[in-house]
Amino acid sequence: MADRELAESEPPPDLSDGPTEVAPEEAALLIDFGSTYTKVLAVDMARECILGRAKAPTTIEMDITMGLEQALGRLEEQTGWDLTAFQHRQACSSAKGGLRMIAIGLVPELSVEAARRAVLGAGARVLRAYSHKLTLPELEAIVRQVPDMILLAGGTDGGNETVILQNAMSLGSSKLNAPVIVAGNRDVADYARDILEDKGKEARLTENVMPHLGQLNVEPVRETIRQVFMEKIVKAKGIKKAEALVGTVAMPTPAAVLRAAELLAQGVDDEAGLGELIIVDIGGATTDVHSIARGDPCREAVVARGLPEPYAKRTVEGDLGLRISAVSLMEAVGKAKLRAHIGLDQLALESAIHHRAKETSFAPQTTRSQAIDDGMAKAAVELSVERHVGTLREHYLPTGFCYIQEGKDLTGIRHLIGTGGIFCHSAHSQEILQLALFNGKNPFLLRPQQPQLWIDPLYILWGMGLLAEIAPRTALRIMKNNLKEV
Numbered sequence: 001m002a003d004r005e006l007a008e009s010e011p012p013p014d015l016s017d018g019p020t021e022v023a024p025e026e027a028a029l030l031i032d033f034g035s036t037y038t039k040v041l042a043v044d045m046a047r048e049c050i051l052g053r054a055k056a057p058t059t060i061e062m063d064i065t066m067g068l069e070q071a072l073g074r075l076e077e078q079t080g081w082d083l084t085a086f087q088h089r090q091a092c093s094s095a096k097g098g099l100r101m102i103a104i105g106l107v108p109e110l111s112v113e114a115a116r117r118a119v120l121g122a123g124a125r126v127l128r129a130y131s132h133k134l135t136l137p138e139l140e141a142i143v144r145q146v147p148d149m150i151l152l153a154g155g156t157d158g159g160n161e162t163v164i165l166q167n168a169m170s171l172g173s174s175k176l177n178a179p180v181i182v183a184g185n186r187d188v189a190d191y192a193r194d195i196l197e198d199k200g201k202e203a204r205l206t207e208n209v210m211p212h213l214g215q216l217n218v219e220p221v222r223e224t225i226r227q228v229f230m231e232k233i234v235k236a237k238g239i240k241k242a243e244a245l246v247g248t249v250a251m252p253t254p255a256a257v258l259r260a261a262e263l264l265a266q267g268v269d270d271e272a273g274l275g276e277l278i279i280v281d282i283g284g285a286t287t288d289v290h291s292i293a294r295g296d297p298c299r300e301a302v303v304a305r306g307l308p309e310p311y312a313k314r315t316v317e318g319d320l321g322l323r324i325s326a327v328s329l330m331e332a333v334g335k336a337k338l339r340a341h342i343g344l345d346q347l348a349l350e351s352a353i354h355h356r357a358k359e360t361s362f363a364p365q366t367t368r369s370q371a372i373d374d375g376m377a378k379a380a381v382e383l384s385v386e387r388h389v390g391t392l393r394e395h396y397l398p399t400g401f402c403y404i405q406e407g408k409d410l411t412g413i414r415h416l417i418g419t420g421g422i423f424c425h426s427a428h429s430q431e432i433l434q435l436a437l438f439n440g441k442n443p444f445l446l447r448p449q450q451p452q453l454w455i456d457p458l459y460i461l462w463g464m465g466l467l468a469e470i471a472p473r474t475a476l477r478i479m480k481n482n483l484k485e486v
Contacts, residue, residue, distance in 0.1 A: 029086035030463035033093040038067040041463040052078035090466035094253035099124040106154035114210040115153040118218040122225035123255025155185030168192035172199025256465030265292035277415035284323030289388040295408025320380040326357040333379040342375030382435040413448040419456035430486040
């Protein structure tokens with residue numbers, strides 16, 4: 001998963017209301033090892049405010065602690081605190097591409113889709129999903145993709161047994177070098193794990209991701225993915241050395257953002273949340289959309305179809321980034337539409353896009369250059385939300401006319417929030433977010449109609465997802481105090 005922040009300079013944090021003295025037990029240090037930048041965030045938990053924040057280039061190809069120490073040095077200049085002063089430390093990571101997984105199941109619309117949703121909800125990026133018995137070319141493709149982890153599902157409890165066992169045998173006999181999480185038919189899941197282990201593969205057993213037709217069971221799978229991430233993947237990506245300084249790298253960065261979204265929507269104890277919401281997280285390589293909402297049909301003559309949608313849903317658009325994926329964004333959106341957002345002729349547009357894809361640390365220095373980033377962000381928001389929300393289609397029954405709903409109905413969402421580097425620096429955040437809203441030209445897309453628009457101007461939501469692990473009420477209050485309505 002690419003770092004969510006672009007390479008623009010950070011505005012200094014507003015410390016006008018911040019404390020001059022903080023006890024170590026009241027201070028938390030939050031760290032994100034991004035693929036581009038390592039970010040650090042210091043929080044006063046007692047006064048529920050940000051003490052300081054800083055970043056430095058991630059140095060994972062050399063020694064990841066070098067970039068961390070540089071960021072910590074900049075933080076110390078702001079706060080006067082060094083690493084040893086923080087009693088509470090939490091970290092997440094999207095370094096070296098983040099958590100990259102492959103999902104395998106039986107039927108594309110059922111166990112494969114259930115596995116894919118579990119992977120996304122755990123903060124991973126789905127490289128590809130496979131169904132039925134794996135063929136030799138598919139096995140070779142899986143090995144070539146070098147996934148960090150495999151999720152092997154298939155069969156409801158008491159249902160099909162042969163496919164998951166056959167796929168376990170195939171994976172075990174392959175050159176795959178990645179842990180496999182087995183989350184299929186409980187009648188044979190332990191046999192599938194044993195097959196993999198007998199073949200020398202690392203395998204973990206968890207509950208069936210779809211124990212009955214139409215019933216999702218993603219939380220045990222997500223927790224197992226997180227455990228393997230902490231135990232195996234962090235070490236494999238060269239981040240383990242940093243744990244001596246910061247403690248456990250607890251989760252992938254997207255999982256931290258999703259955790260923050262859930263907390264912000266639902267609240268905790270006596271502190272109310274905002275209610276149902278959408279967060280659009282625009283980065284250099286991907287645009288992630290998180291919706292915390294039921295999304296059930298809310299009008300007459302609408303019938304839901306497909307697997308139940310998760311209350312906390314995340315989608316990842318790997319072709320909609322502002323830097324690494326700039327060229328694929330242009331291809332996905334279309335040059336004509338992107339030109340309409342930006343106002344450049346085709347030659348100038350292509351030059352600007354290819355420059356950003358090549359120079360991923362490029363930071364706008366002129367109004368025109370910032371306008372190009374803003375236009376790209378508008379395109380990313382429009383298409384990513386279109387792919388995330390549910391759709392309606394007309395259907396005629398013998399008893400009369402109705403609509404079939406697939407996915408979530410998010411028309412009634414009350415809050416839409418933008419996070420990522422673009423929202424820290426753009427003067428046109430409102431215009432960017434408005435591209436997510438309902439458009440009468442396509443009334444069958446169930447986009448939000450009249451939400452309040454907010455941005456995360458200090459880019460702290462990832463950190464609040466981490467802080468929620470130790471002080472959820474404090475994390476919630478800091479988020480509510482720092483979101484800015486646009």
